[in-house]
Amino acid sequence: MVLNTNLEHVKTEAEYKKIISENENVMICCGRMGPMCVPVYADMEDLRNDYKNIKFYDMLFDNPEAHVIRNLPECRGFMGLPFTVYYKNGKVVKATSSLQSREEITDILNSVF
Amino acid sequence: MEKFDVIIIGGGPAGLTAGIYLSRAKNKTLVLNEGVIGGQMSLTHEIANYPGIDSVSGYMLSRTMQKQAEKFGCTVKSNIKITDYKFNENLKTITVNNKDVFEAKAVIVATGGKSRELGVEGEKDFTGRGVSYCATCDGDFFQDKEIIVVGGGNSALEEAVSLTQYASKITIVHQFDHFQAHQFAIDAAQNHEKIHFILNSTLSSFYGNQSLEKVKIKNLKTNTEIEMPIDGVFVFIGYVPQTKPFENSLKLNTYGEIISDERLETNIPGVFVAGDCREKKIRQITTAVSDGTIAALNAIDFIQNN
Ligand SMILES: Cc1cc2nc3c(=O)[nH]c(=O)nc-3n(C[C@H](O)[C@H](O)[C@H](O)COP(=O)(O)OP(=O)(O)OC[C@H]3O[C@@H](n4cnc5c(N)ncnc54)[C@H](O)[C@@H]3O)c2cc1C
Numbered sequence: 001m002v003l004n005t006n007l008e009h010v011k012t013e014a015e016y017k018k019i020i021s022e023n024e025n026v027m028i029c030c031g032r033m034g035p036m037c038v039p040v041y042a043d044m045e046d047l048r049n050d051y052k053n054i055k056f057y058d059m060l061f062d063n064p065e066a067h068v069i070r071n072l073p074e075c076r077g078f079m080g081l082p083f084t085v086y087y088k089n090g091k092v093v094k095a096t097s098s099l100q101s102r103e104e105i106t107d108i109l110n111s112v113f
Numbered sequence: 114m115e116k117f118d119v120i121i122i123g124g125g126p127a128g129l130t131a132g133i134y135l136s137r138a139k140n141k142t143l144v145l146n147e148g149v150i151g152g153q154m155s156l157t158h159e160i161a162n163y164p165g166i167d168s169v170s171g172y173m174l175s176r177t178m179q180k181q182a183e184k185f186g187c188t189v190k191s192n193i194k195i196t197d198y199k200f201n202e203n204l205k206t207i208t209v210n211n212k213d214v215f216e217a218k219a220v221i222v223a224t225g226g227k228s229r230e231l232g233v234e235g236e237k238d239f240t241g242r243g244v245s246y247c248a249t250c251d252g253d254f255f256q257d258k259e260i261i262v263v264g265g266g267n268s269a270l271e272e273a274v275s276l277t278q279y280a281s282k283i284t285i286v287h288q289f290d291h292f293q294a295h296q297f298a299i300d301a302a303q304n305h306e307k308i309h310f311i312l313n314s315t316l317s318s319f320y321g322n323q324s325l326e327k328v329k330i331k332n333l334k335t336n337t338e339i340e341m342p343i344d345g346v347f348v349f350i351g352y353v354p355q356t357k358p359f360e361n362s363l364k365l366n367t368y369g370e371i372i373s374d375e376r377l378e379t380n381i382p383g384v385f386v387a388g389d390c391r392e393k394k395i396r397q398i399t400t401a402v403s404d405g406t407i408a409a410l411n412a413i414d415f416i417q418n419n
Binding site: 006032035046 | 148149150151155157158159170171172173176190191240241242243244245246247249250254255272323324325343
């Protein structure tokens with residue numbers, strides 16, 4: 001179960017654990033193909049070229065294994081897709097709910113990584 | 114300064130279609146787009162009414178249109194900000210990000226529209242934490258919860274009915290005492306046991322801690338306010354054309370839509386308009402694509418004759 005984007009997809013909990021433990025800087029956008037999520041995927045696709053030090057992934061919110069993101073303490077109180085989570089050395093350093101603009105995303109990338 | 118035959122402002126279906134037609138006809142064409150390529154089309158989960166394609170995500174159709182335009186030689190720049198423009202000269206200039214200047218013989222404005230926000234205290238803070246603009250996206254976070262839907266048009270009433278599959282109670286807050294919607298949409302909302310109404314009113318502020326907890330509702334007739342504890346608010350109060358940057362040069366109607374003639378030329382010769390940002394009634398991808406075609410072909414005609 002994957003999203004219809006050109007990003008790399010996280011499909012399982014095992015993959016998720018491997019990705020965040022093996023990469024220093026990771027951004028994962030967990031959502032659906034809806035109006036609030038799609039612009040974030042598109043921005044991530046573009047940003048891949050500018051931020052080579054960061055790994056960009058998406059994960060389908062309805063994938064049962066996405067509980068690893070849905071149930072993060074940092075996502076408590078979130079009621080809008082997508083849940084976008086930023087990891088440094090395997091630890092969550094920032095999480096946002098709902099649509100973020102390109103400017104908001106780059107501000108986060110520049111400040112947390 | 115880089116020179117083009119035509120510059121298109123906006124990379125939604127109208128702008129991309131114009132880009133395809135112009136560059137295929139060997140015109141040096143530039144599309145300047147402020148946000149994500151595809152505009153509102155890229156936000157559409159599933160497009161099932163675009164002839165010739167059974168079903169496609171708006172995201173994929175946007176990418177295909179962009180590739181098609183680029184294949185014919187069109188330059189597409191996204192996530193730019195237009196900081197200045199001069200339309201009145203023979204050669205029109207557009208400045209991007211306060212530094213890059215582009216020049217063209219004709220311009221097509223295809224800036225589309227976007228959802229209207231309430232613009233009140235707390236709205237931004239609670240977006241994604243109780244405030245939403247998309248029922249399909251966020252409806253299931255409100256299973257057995259009490260929510261408000263703001264608006265009185267077709268979208269508000271239809272989305273309210275669709276949200277009844279999740280929410281335990283829905284209050285529609287609308288600024289008038291009547292609805293601007295089809296009778297069947299009004300009937301469906303009014304006959305639904307979970308849906309209640311507060312009319313002549315609007316939301317004036319949002320409060321909470323980690324997520325939304327309550328709102329203030331203002332009665333627009335009496336100017337009095339009440340507080341209501343609530344789990345979520347969905348806002349469907351229409352779309353605004355993205356024409357503000359052009360209000361001092363292009364002729365707009367009272368809704369801010371750009372006025373044009375049948376050739377989609379505006380009050381300034383050589384400046385054309387296409388898609389949702391122009392004065393028209395039906396706003397769909399097919400009508401945007403049609404506008405893009407008409408504006409492009411008339412821009413070619415303009416260049417050849419001037
Ligand atoms: C949720 C949703 C679902 C929809 N579903 C359907 C459907 O199923 N079928 C259908 O036919 N239609 C649908 N529509 C309507 C359809 O998407 C629009 O009618 C169509 O996208 C309009 O195209 P456009 O090119 O005129 O404008 P837009 O798609 O709005 O594109 C305009 C572009 O211009 C950019 N822009 C704005 N201002 C500037 C500026 N100053 N400088 C540079 N760029 C700028 C914007 O960022 C945007 O990328 C839907 C709309 C929405 C919101």
